[in-house]
Amino acid sequence: MTAALLQVQGLEAFYGDAQALFGIDFELAPGELVAVIGANGAGKSTLLKSLTGLVRAPREAVHWKGEAIGGLPPGEIVRRGLALVPEGRRLFPSLSVEENLLMGSLSRRAGPWNLRRIYQMFPILQDKRHQPGTSLSGGQQQMVALGRALMSNPEALLCDELSLGLAPIVIREIYQAMPQITGEGMALVIVEQDVSLAQRVSRRLYCLQEGRVSLQGACEALSRDEISRAYFGIE
Ligand code: ATP
Numbered sequence: 422m423t424a425a426l427l428q429v430q431g432l433e434a435f436y437g438d439a440q441a442l443f444g445i446d447f448e449l450a451p452g453e454l455v456a457v458i459g460a461n462g463a464g465k466s467t468l469l470k471s472l473t474g475l476v477r478a479p480r481e482a483v484h485w486k487g488e489a490i491g492g493l494p495p496g497e498i499v500r501r502g503l504a505l506v507p508e509g510r511r512l513f514p515s516l517s518v519e520e521n522l523l524m525g526s527l528s529r530r531a532g533p534w535n536l537r538r539i540y541q542m543f544p545i546l547q548d549k550r551h552q553p554g555t556s557l558s559g560g561q562q563q564m565v566a567l568g569r570a571l572m573s574n575p576e577a578l579l580c581d582e583l584s585l586g587l588a589p590i591v592i593r594e595i596y597q598a599m600p601q602i603t604g605e606g607m608a609l610v611i612v613e614q615d616v617s618l619a620q621r622v623s624r625r626l627y628c629l630q631e632g633r634v635s636l637q638g639a640c641e642a643l644s645r646d647e648i649s650r651a652y653f654g655i656e
Contacts, residue, residue, distance in 0.1 A: 424487075426451045426577055426608055427472070427503070432482040432491075434464075434471045441467040441476075443632045449577060454599065454609045456619035456640075459629035460652060465612040466508055468629065469579045473505040474498045499528045504575035508582050508612075510566040512554035519550040521565050525572030532574025533605050539568040542598050560591030567595065577608040584615060596622055616648060630654050 429447035433440065442464050449455055459465050470476040471491075472483055478491035485501055504525075512521050522539055540547035543564040549557060554565050563583055570578055584592040592615075599622055603609055613619035619626055620640045628636040628651040636643065636651030649655065 425449060425484075426453075426486060428484040429472070430482060430484075432468070432471060432478060434467050434476050434478065436476075441632050442471065445629075445632075445634055447627060447634070449608050449610060451576070452603060452606045452608055453625065454603055454611070454623045456623035456626040457610060457612045457629060458614070458616050458619050458626060458648075458652060459635075461614075462631075463629040464632040465629055466581055467632075469505055469581050469610070469612060472498075472579060473503060475505070496528070499573050499575070500530065502530065502574075502576035504570040504573045504578050506566050506570045506578065506580040506583065508585065510562045512562055512565055512569075514553065514555045516554055517551050518546055518554050518557065518565055521554040522546070522568050522572055525569035528573045530574040534571040534574050536572075539571060542601055543568065558591075560587050560595065563587065563591075563595055567598070571602065575607065577610065578602065579610045579612075581612045582614060583611065584613065584618065592618070616652065620648075628652055 425448045427449040429445055432442055432445040434442040445468060457465050457468065467476055471478040474493055474495035480489045480491045483491035485503055490498060490501065513524065522536060545561055546564055546568060554562060557565065583595055599609065611619065611623065623640060625639055627634055628648060630651060636647060
């Protein structure tokens with residue numbers, strides 16, 4: 422078996438006194454596409470934030486390429502090659518599309534992704550490159566957020582609910598880009614509310630429920646019933 426790129430063991434996370442994650446174990450191999458599913462409030466965003474330094478994690482709970490990185494500052498984690506596309510896109514409102522994309526390259530990692538490649542993947546962004554990022558449609562803003570994260574040339578990209586609030590045709594367009602991304606050997610984690618979509622595009626999935634992993638395994642080996650039970654917590 423390939424050595425894990427990312428290995429998470431017994432991860433707990435808190436917001437003040439409120440505990441949101443209770444001992445999560447999670448693994449990601451190089452080039453793998455893994456989905457994380459779960460109902461609202463299950464802890465999906467908190468997991469991604471804990472892995473990227475936005476929510477505090479104990480140092481030893483998160484290993485990246487064999488090194489303990491839990492609790493490092495977000496910038497340091499991006500420089501090591503682990504990037505996040507945050508929920509809600511979070512573009513810089515005063516910057517153009519192109520400036521937003523260039524913000525992603527500040528980590529100065531070498532790799533295949535640059536403005537030209539992003540524009541090839543999403544040509545509409547080249548047409549609108551001088552417009553303020555936040556003036557674009559929701560789907561186009563999601564393309565900018567994805568492109569910005571790719572500009573840091575990560576080895577693993579964590580995507581938080583890319584499809585949230587988007588029309589099916591736009592979701593399809595964004596997910597069609599995934600093979601181009603993993604084709605470069607990059608590992609991807611996608612958080613998705615749409616379970617069928619998650620199962621279609623990924624090989625393995627984790628289901629979270631109330632801050633715990635309620636189910637995990639290869640998508641093809643998991644039945645619809647099993648997934649529904651783990652998702653909704655029905656015994
Ligand atoms: P959603 O699909 O709604 O984004 P999620 O699975 O991503 O849900 P999280 O956002 O990770 O879930 O939330 C996990 C738990 O942590 C929930 O109980 C939520 O209320 C709580 N939580 C999340 N963010 C905060 C915060 N900033 N302060 C306090 N509690 C929070």
